[in-house]
Amino acid sequence: MSAPAPSRLPGRAATARSAPARAAARPTPGRRRRWLPPQHGAWAMLLLPYAVAVGVIGPRWLHLPLLGAWLAGYLFSYHALLAVKTGRPARVRPQLLAYGGATALLGLWVLLARPAVLGYAPLFAVLVAVNAVHARRRRERALLNDLASVAQSVLVVFVVATVAEVPPAALAGVAAAVGAYLVGTVLYVKTMIRERDSVGHRRASLAYHLAVTAVAVAAGWGPAVVAVFTLLLLRAALLPGRRLSPLRVGLIELAGTLLVAAAVIAHWA
Secondary structure: OOOOOOOOOHHHHHHHHHHHHHHHHOOOHHHHHOOOOOOHHHHHHHHHHHHHHHHHHOOOOOHHHHHHHHHHHHHHHHHHHHHHHHOOHHHHHHHHHHHHHHHHHHHHHHHHHOHHHHHHHHHHHHHHHHHHHHHHOOOOOOHHHHHHHHHHHHHHHHHHHHHOOOOHHHHHHHHHHHHHHHHHHHHHHHHHOOOOOOHHHHHHHHHHHHHHHHHHHHOOOOHHHHHHHHHHHHHHHHOOOOOOOHHHHHHHHHHHHHHHHHHHHHHHO
């Protein structure tokens, strides 16, 4: 038998040999996202309480480093909980160092200017511990874990007030309205995605939205806030059972977030 003939298509052979190299060099979705969490809804939960509190009180220069510390702290906690979940902290060491350093520097800046902010640390520690326990058990989607995250976000309303040297109690209504919306979002989104076939979840979400709308009326949160919560009630009543894509569900919640922010600021500012 004769020896194998040399390739008659050197160009294609070179292309085939270089394809793995190009694939390795091309950034994959995982590489692009490894520094940012793929949880788009979390950003609304982070920014809504902060933005509303600043809108009601009025901006102060110290609110800028507070915002930086808040966002960096979220990014740090996301990767820290990922390390807890997987038991492989080395995989996220660069993120922990970068985001942890940014959180420490910006947080220290705020703390030196307003030492009273340290009073919120025990509450945040307890809530983060709840997140850590659920991460270790791989139950991040549990309702209690979601509520702990909502509570952390709502606490930022009072932190913003403390940084501005405004009595936190002055923003109790703001925190209540924002918290009521965020808890409702947690319940509603479950009925649209992970628990879309659960009649029990739909009933719980609807009952909650009915109660919150009644509270908004009884507490005198103003016609704009009541109108927005009425719209949210209708969304919780009419949309579950419809096969909406996660993108559409997210866009509807984004609209709801903006409406809540505008109504709350208009009423309490």
